[in-house]
Amino acid sequence: MAIEQIIFYCFAGVLLFAASMVITVRNPVRAALFLILAFFTSAGIWLLLEAEFLAMTLVLVYVGAVMVLFLFVVMMLDIDLAPLQEGFAKYLPLGILVAALITIEMIAVLGASHFGLDLVAAPIPHAADYSNTKEIGLLLYTVYVYPFEIASVILTVAIVAAITLTLREKKSKSQNISEQVKVRREDRVRMVKMDAVKPEINEHQESKS
Amino acid sequence: MTFEVLNMSLALPEMFMLAMACTILMVVAFLGKNSAKMAYVLSQLTLAVTAILIYQSFGDSGVTFDGTYIKDAFSDVLKLTICVINIAVLLYSTSYLKDRGLFKGEYYVLAIFSTLGMMIMVSAAHFLTIYLGLELMSLCMYAMVAMHRDSMISTEAAMKYFILGALASGMLLYGMSIIYGVTGNLEIAMVAQVIQAGSLDNTVLSFGLVFLVIGIGFKLGAVPFHMWLPDVYHGAPTAVTLFIATAPKIAAFAMTIRLLVDGLGDVQQHWQGMLIMLSVLSMIIGNVVAIAQANLKRMLAYSTISHIGFILLGILSGSQEGYAASMFYALVYSIMSLGAFGMIILMSRQGFEADNIDDYKGLSSRSPWYALMMLILMFSMAGIPPLVGFYAKLTVIKSIVDINLISVAIVAVMMSVIGAYYYLRIIKVMYFDKPIEQEELQAPTDMRVMISVNGLTVLALGVFPGSLLAVCASVFY
Numbered sequence: 001m002a003i004e005q006i007i008f009y010c011f012a013g014v015l016l017f018a019a020s021m022v023i024t025v026r027n028p029v030r031a032a033l034f035l036i037l038a039f040f041t042s043a044g045i046w047l048l049l050e051a052e053f054l055a056m057t058l059v060l061v062y063v064g065a066v067m068v069l070f071l072f073v074v075m076m077l078d079i080d081l082a083p084l085q086e087g088f089a090k091y092l093p094l095g096i097l098v099a100a101l102i103t104i105e106m107i108a109v110l111g112a113s114h115f116g117l118d119l120v121a122a123p124i125p126h127a128a129d130y131s132n133t134k135e136i137g138l139l140l141y142t143v144y145v146y147p148f149e150i151a152s153v154i155l156t157v158a159i160v161a162a163i164t165l166t167l168r169e170k171k172s173k174s175q176n177i178s179e180q181v182k183v184r185r186e187d188r189v190r191m192v193k194m195d196a197v198k199p200e201i202n203e204h205q206e207s208k209s
Numbered sequence: 210m211t212f213e214v215l216n217m218s219l220a221l222p223e224m225f226m227l228a229m230a231c232t233i234l235m236v237v238a239f240l241g242k243n244s245a246k247m248a249y250v251l252s253q254l255t256l257a258v259t260a261i262l263i264y265q266s267f268g269d270s271g272v273t274f275d276g277t278y279i280k281d282a283f284s285d286v287l288k289l290t291i292c293v294i295n296i297a298v299l300l301y302s303t304s305y306l307k308d309r310g311l312f313k314g315e316y317y318v319l320a321i322f323s324t325l326g327m328m329i330m331v332s333a334a335h336f337l338t339i340y341l342g343l344e345l346m347s348l349c350m351y352a353m354v355a356m357h358r359d360s361m362i363s364t365e366a367a368m369k370y371f372i373l374g375a376l377a378s379g380m381l382l383y384g385m386s387i388i389y390g391v392t393g394n395l396e397i398a399m400v401a402q403v404i405q406a407g408s409l410d411n412t413v414l415s416f417g418l419v420f421l422v423i424g425i426g427f428k429l430g431a432v433p434f435h436m437w438l439p440d441v442y443h444g445a446p447t448a449v450t451l452f453i454a455t456a457p458k459i460a461a462f463a464m465t466i467r468l469l470v471d472g473l474g475d476v477q478q479h480w481q482g483m484l485i486m487l488s489v490l491s492m493i494i495g496n497v498v499a500i501a502q503a504n505l506k507r508m509l510a511y512s513t514i515s516h517i518g519f520i521l522l523g524i525l526s527g528s529q530e531g532y533a534a535s536m537f538y539a540l541v542y543s544i545m546s547l548g549a550f551g552m553i554i555l556m557s558r559q560g561f562e563a564d565n566i567d568d569y570k571g572l573s574s575r576s577p578w579y580a581l582m583m584l585i586l587m588f589s590m591a592g593i594p595p596l597v598g599f600y601a602k603l604t605v606i607k608s609i610v611d612i613n614l615i616s617v618a619i620v621a622v623m624m625s626v627i628g629a630y631y632y633l634r635i636i637k638v639m640y641f642d643k644p645i646e647q648e649e650l651q652a653p654t655d656m657r658v659m660i661s662v663n664g665l666t667v668l669a670l671g672v673f674p675g676s677l678l679a680v681c682a683s684v685f686y
Contacts, residue, residue: 105416109412110413110416114412114413115390119410144275144337145215145274146275146277146278146338147277147337147338147341150329150338150341150342150345153325153345154341154344154345154348156231156234156322157345157349157352158348160234160318160322161319161349161351163315164315164319164352164356165355165358
C-alpha cells in the first residue's frame with residue numbers, strides 16, 4: 001500500500017467519524033468543533049488530489065471565518081434541545097431503514113468496481129513549480145466568467161435578503177452631517193432640578209411584577 | 210493564448226435585467242422610505258423592456274460564454290412568458306402588499322432578481338448555470354416568503370421552504386457531480402454527446418440520474434417530494450404565493466427539459482419509469498387530497514401537485530409531441546394559476562385574507578362578473594371543453610396514448626374526473642349558496658381589468674388554442 005493510500009484512509013476515517021459526531025453529539029458547541037475537524041480532514045483529502053488552493057481556502061474561509069461566526073451564534077443563542085430531540089425514537093426505525101438502503105446502494109455503485117483506479121486514473125502529479133491557483137484564476141475569469149458573475153449576483157441577493165429580513169427599524173440609519181454639526185447643547189441635554197429622595201416603593205405594584 | 214471575444218449580445222435581456230435590478234436596488238437604498246412606488250414602476254418597466262428585447266431577438270440562436278449560455282426558440286418563448294406573467298403578478302400584488310405593510314422597495318428588488326434567476330435557468334446550457342440560476346431564483350423566493358415577519362405561519366413556511374429547498378439543491382448537485390464523474394463533462398450538449406457515444410458505465414449513470422430526478426421532483430413539487438408545497442402556499446402571503454406558483458413552475462419545467470431531454474435524452478428508458486411513478490402518484494394524491502381542503506390556497510396547492518403530474522406525463526412520453534404538449538400545459542397552467550391566485554387577492558382586503566372556500570359563498574350575487582371569471586378559471590383547471598385547460602390535458606394524454614401507456618392514460622383521465630369535483634365545488638359555492646357578507650370588492654381598477662383580461666385569455670386560448678400549440682410544437686421540431 002502506497003503512502004498516499006494510508007494517508008487517504010486516515011483522513012477519510014477521521015472525516016467520517018467527525019461528520020457522524022456532528023449530527024449525534026448533544027452539545028451544539030461540540031458539534032461545531034467536530035465540523036471544524038471535518039473541514040480540516042477534507043482539506044487534507046483535497047491536498048492529496050493536488051488541489052492546494054481549494055484546500056487552503058477551505059481552511060481559511062470555512063474554519064477561519066464561517067465556523068468562528070457559527071460558534072459565536074451557537075454560544076449566544078439559548079437553544080433548548082429538548083423539543084429538538086422529541087420524536088427521535090419514533091422516527092428512528094424509519095430513518096435507519098432509509099439510511100441503510102441508501103448506504104447499501106451507494107456502496108454497490110461507488111465502490112472499486114465502478115470507480116477503481118483502473119477505471120478512473122489518479123491525477124498525474126505536476127512539477128513543483130506548477131501553480132494551482134493560477135490555473136483556477138485563468139479558468140474562473142475566462143471560461144467560467146458567466147457562472148462567476150451569477151455567483152456574485154447570488155451574494156448580492158443574500159445580503160439584500162438578510163438586510164430586508166432583519167432591519168426592521170422605521171427610521172433610516174444614514175448620517176446627516178450638517179445636522180450633526182449644527183447641534184446645540186439645548187437639543188441634547190436637559191437639566192432637571194429634583195430633590196435627592198428615595199422613591200416610595202409601591203407594595204401592590206411590586207407584587208404584581 | 211488567444212482570447213476570443215464573446216458574443217454577449219445573445220444574453221442582452223439578462224444583462225439588461227441585471228443592470229436594472231442593481232439600479233432599482235440603488236434607488237431603493239437612496240430614496241429610503243418612499244421608494245416602493247418608484248421601485249414598482251421601475252420593475253414593471255424592466256420586465257416590459259426585457260420582454261421587448263426577447264421578442265425582438267426571436268429567431269437568433271446560439272451558444273455563448275464558453276458553452277454555459279444557450280439561446281434558442283425554447284428559451285425565447287419561455288423567457289417571454291416568464292416576463293409577461295411576472296408583470297401581471299406584480300400588478301396583482303400591489304394592493305395586497307400595501308394593505309399589509311409589505312409594500313417595500315426590497316420586495317421588488319427580490320422579485321426582479323428572482324426573475325433573473327428564472328431566465329438564467331431557462332437559458333442554461335451547463336450544469337453550473339442551471340444550479341446557480343436555480344439558487345438565485347430560490348434564494349429570493351425564500352426571503353419573499355419570510356418578509357411578513359409578524360406572521361408566525363409565514364415564518365414557518367419560509368423555514369420549511371428553505372430547508373427542503375436546500376436539501377433538494379443538495380440532491381441535484383450530488384446527481385450532477387456523479388454524472389460529471391462518469392461523463393467527464395458539465396456542458397449539457399457534451400454530456401449528451403458522451404452518452405450517445407456509448408461505452409459508459411450505465412450503473413453509475415443511473416445512480417446519478419436518480420438523484421437528478423429527486424432534485425427535479427422536489428423543485429417541481431411532485432409526489433413523494435411534495436410535502437413542502439401545501440404548507441408554503443398556505444403560509445406565504447397570497448401575493449408571494451402568486452409569485453412562486455406561476456413563473457417558477459415554467460423555469461422548473463425548462464430545467465427538467467434541459468437536464469433530462471437535452472442532457473440525458475439517450476437514457477430516456479431509465480428515467481421514463483421514474484417519471485411514471487412521480488406522475489401517477491402526483492395525479493392521485495394531488496387530486497384526492499385536494500377534495501378534503503377547506504382552505505382555497507391549500508386546495509390550489511394540491512391542485513398544483515396534480516397539474517405537475519400531468520406536465521410530467523408529456524415529458525415521460527419521450528416524443529417531440531409529448532415535450533411540446535407538456536410545454537403547452539406548463540404555460541397554460543401558469544396562466545390559470547395566475548388567475549386563480551389573482552382572484553384570492555382581488556377578494557381580500559385589509560385584515561381579511563379571503564382564502565377560505567366559504568368566503569366565496571354567493572359571489573355571483575355580489576359581483577357576477579368576477580364570479581364568471583372564477584368560473585372560467587375553475588372550469589379550465591378542471592379541463593372542461595371550450596376552455597384551454599381541456600386542450601392541455603388532451604394533448605398530454607394523447608402523447609402517452611401514442612406510446613401505448615394506456616394504463617397511465619386511464620389513471621390520468623380518472624383523476625381529472627375526480628379533480629373536477631373540487632373545482633366544481635367552488636362554482637357551486639359561488640352560484641348556489643347564500644352570501645355570508647355583502648361587502649363590496651375593494652380592488653383598484655387596474656387589478657379588475659387584469660383579472661378580466663386573465664379570465665378572457667383562458668377563454669380565448671380555449672376557443673383558439675392553435676397558435677399557442679403551434680408555438681410549442683415549433684420549439685421542439
